[in-house]
Amino acid sequence: xxxxxxxxxxxxxxxxxxxxxxxxRNEERGRTNASRxxxxxxxxxxxxxxxxxxxxxLANERTFLAWSRTALALVAAGLAIVQLxxxxxxxxxxxxxxxxxxxxxxxxxAVISYLEWAGNQRALRRGEPMARSRLPGLxxxxxxxxxxxxxxxxxxxx
Amino acid sequence: xxxAEDIEDTHPGLARERTELAWTRTAVSFAALGGLxxxxxxxxxxxxxxxxxxxxxxxxxxxxxxxxxxxPRRLLLITVAVTGVSVAALALTLIGPEPGGLRx
Numbered sequence: 001x002x003x004x005x006x007x008x009x010x011x012x013x014x015x016x017x018x019x020x021x022x023x024x025r026n027e028e029r030g031r032t033n034a035s036r037x038x039x040x041x042x043x044x045x046x047x048x049x050x051x052x053x054x055x056x057x058l059a060n061e062r063t064f065l066a067w068s069r070t071a072l073a074l075v076a077a078g079l080a081i082v083q084l085x086x087x088x089x090x091x092x093x094x095x096x097x098x099x100x101x102x103x104x105x106x107x108x109x110a111v112i113s114y115l116e117w118a119g120n121q122r123a124l125r126r127g128e129p130m131a132r133s134r135l136p137g138l139x140x141x142x143x144x145x146x147x148x149x150x151x152x153x154x155x156x157x158x
Numbered sequence: 159x160x161x162a163e164d165i166e167d168t169h170p171g172l173a174r175e176r177t178e179l180a181w182t183r184t185a186v187s188f189a190a191l192g193g194l195x196x197x198x199x200x201x202x203x204x205x206x207x208x209x210x211x212x213x214x215x216x217x218x219x220x221x222x223x224x225x226x227x228x229x230p231r232r233l234l235l236i237t238v239a240v241t242g243v244s245v246a247a248l249a250l251t252l253i254g255p256e257p258g259g260l261r262x
Contacts, residue, residue, distance in 0.1 A: 058174060058177045068236045072240055083251075114236075
């Protein structure tokens with residue numbers, strides 16, 4: 001998959017084609033170019049690709065926020081299972097076996113989503129293809145295993 | 159490309175508005191969790207509600223004109239907050255008092 005950039009139409013990194021809207025030329029690109037000539041931080045940034053269209057930066061940010069909410073929901077679910085669920089008869093650690101993996105998964109999703117956000121932002125700057133996310137697979141496998149364990153506990157504790 | 163091919167080209171504010179709404183949803187998620195925890199553990203719930211208010215405020219900045227560059231530190235705040243809540247939940251789960259379960 002290719003990063004959604006308008007690179008092909010760009011004659012040079014500092015020129016934006018006329019088909020793109022005026023706001024992307026004036027605000028984002030203009031400010032970036034100005035900072036390149038003034039502050040050293042801007043110059044260092046220009047060595048690592050060019051500032052992408054603001055819409056791609058914002059979309060990347062929304063993706064990160066959506067994963068963060070997923071992480072928070074996983075932590076809340078794990079906490080609720082341990083704290084609110086009645087104990088399994090005969091299996092004192094039953095609730096912990098289901099809840100702890102969900103809390104750990106929430107923690108992992110929070111950290112990995114930030115790393116993937118940073119990787120996507122770097123890919124956007126350089127015009128490289130974005131790496132495939134590992135989060136859907138991790139989420140699917142962990143939730144599937146947790147579900148199987150919960151089913152086994154429900155059957156065993158009867 | 160015709161001018162009206164992509165509505166985002168004529169209304170660039172929509173992307174910012176979606177982003178602000180995403181920040182607001184995140185803040186509401188934190189507030190919901192903080193409010194739930196507040197009942198049993200007030201000292202853990204109040205900081206989470208504080209983080210929620212901070213995220214709400216950051217979301218309003220996300221929609222400000224000229225916003226559109228990457229902001230790693232603001233996003234790192236979210237990651238640190240979620241990880242902190244997770245570690246606290248883990249500590250409560252593993253070394254906290256044995257929970258009795260919800261009595262309805």
